[in-house]
Amino acid sequence: xxxxxxxxxxxxxxxxxxxxxxxxxxxxxxxxxxxxxxxxxxxxxxxxxxxxxxxxxxxxxxxxxxxxxxxxxxxxxxxxxxxxxxxxxxxxxxxxxxxxxxxxxxxxxxxxxxxxxxxxxxxxxxxxxxxxxxxxxxxxxxxxxxxxxxxxxxxxxxxxxxxxxxxxxxxxxxxxxxxxxxxxxxxxxxxx
Numbered sequence: 001x002x003x004x005x006x007x008x009x010x011x012x013x014x015x016x017x018x019x020x021x022x023x024x025x026x027x028x029x030x031x032x033x034x035x036x037x038x039x040x041x042x043x044x045x046x047x048x049x050x051x052x053x054x055x056x057x058x059x060x061x062x063x064x065x066x067x068x069x070x071x072x073x074x075x076x077x078x079x080x081x082x083x084x085x086x087x088x089x090x091x092x093x094x095x096x097x098x099x100x101x102x103x104x105x106x107x108x109x110x111x112x113x114x115x116x117x118x119x120x121x122x123x124x125x126x127x128x129x130x131x132x133x134x135x136x137x138x139x140x141x142x143x144x145x146x147x148x149x150x151x152x153x154x155x156x157x158x159x160x161x162x163x164x165x166x167x168x169x170x171x172x173x174x175x176x177x178x179x180x181x182x183x184x185x186x187x188x189x190x191x192x
Contacts, residue, residue, distance in 0.1 A: 046119075046120070046121075046122065046123040046124070046150075047123065047124055047125075047130075048123040048124065048125050048148070049125070050125065051088075051089075051090040051125065051148050052088035052089075052090070052123075052148045052150060052151055053088075054088050054151045055086050055087070055088035055089050055151070056086060056087040056088050056151050056154065057086060058086065058087045058154060058163070059084050059085070059086060059087070059163065060084070060085065060086075060087050060149050060153075060162075060163050060164070060165060061082055061083070061084050061163060061164045061165070062082060062083050062084075062085070062091065062093070062147075062149070062165050062166075062167055063081065063082045063164065063165070063166040063167070064078035064080065064081060064082065064083075064093055064095070064166075064167055064168075065078065065166055065167065065168035065169070066078050066095055066168075066169055066170075066171075067168070067169065067170040067171070068170065068171050069170055069171065069172040069173070071173055072105075072107060072171050072172060072173040073099070073100065073101050073105060073173070074097050074098060074099055074100075074105060074107060074135065074171055074173075075097070075098040075100060076095065076096070076097045076098075076169075076171050077095065077096055078093065078094075078095050078096075079093070079094040079095065079096055079142060080093060080094070085148075085149075087149050087150075087151050087153060087154065088148060088149065088150070088151040089148060090125065090146060090147070090148045091146070091147055091148065092144055092145070092146045092147075093144070093145050093147075093167075094142045094143065094144055094145075095128065095142070095143050095145065095169065096140065096141070096142050096143075097133065097135060097140070097141055097143060097171065098135070098139070098140040098141075099135035099136065099137060099138065099139050099140075100138070101137060102137045102138075103137055104134055104135065104136050104137065104176060105134070105135055105173060105176075106132055106133065106134045106173065106174045106175065106176045106177065107132070107133050107134075107135075107171045107172060107173055107174055108129075108132050108133070108171070108172055108174050109128060109129040109133075109169045109170065109171050109172075110129070110169070110170050110172065111127075111129050111167065111168065111169045111170075112168055113165055113166060113167050113168070114165070114166045114168065115159075115162060115165070117156075117158055117159045117162070118149075118153070118159060118162050118165045120156075120159070121149055121150040121152060121153040121156070121159060122147065122149055122150075122165060122167070123147060123148055123149075123150055124145060124146065124147045125146040125147065125148070126144060126145065126146040127144075127145045127146070127147075128143035128144065128145065129145070129169060132174060132177070133171075134176065134177065145167070147167070149165065
């Protein structure tokens with residue numbers, strides 16, 4: 001009887017461990033995302049409602065990079081390769097996406113900056129990466145990103161000398177929104 005009781009207790013503890021590990025695994029992604037956004041870890045940028053309150057006379061060069069994930073049929077590129085602006089000054093750059101296929105394709109962009117520590121000081125005001133994009137067959141669009149480099153960068157002991165930052169995007173194919181998937185050929189959905 002004691003052996004059966006001990007086995008039941010062990011089984012209950014193992015179920016508890018499995019449930020706890022599952023809960024931690026489920027929470028890991030949102031927690032990691034939050035951590036990266038707060039600290040700039042891994043080159044994650046900030047989101048801002050408006051531009052910086054101060055503009056310095058120091059210049060920073062922002063380079064633009066574009067990639068597509070395996071299986072994403074789009075052509076994707078930065079319109080300009082780099083931009084020089086004052087630290088704190090609001091900049092606007094454009095990326096171009098083209099859908100060469102004969103079907104609508106949806107995509108979402110992930111992003112980061114290099115060096116990683118610069119992500120803490122790189123703020124986006126507006127970005128195509130905030131929402132899913134849907135391109136119709138043969139459609140070509142230019143998508144803006146509005147950003148600035150926070151003047152606090154110059155006071156950071158580790159990041160203060162950074163004057164070259166690379167903003168990189170990778171587009172991944174996603175499932176078409178239900179409204180788009182249910183359209184008959186020749187129709188288009190309004191996503192604005």
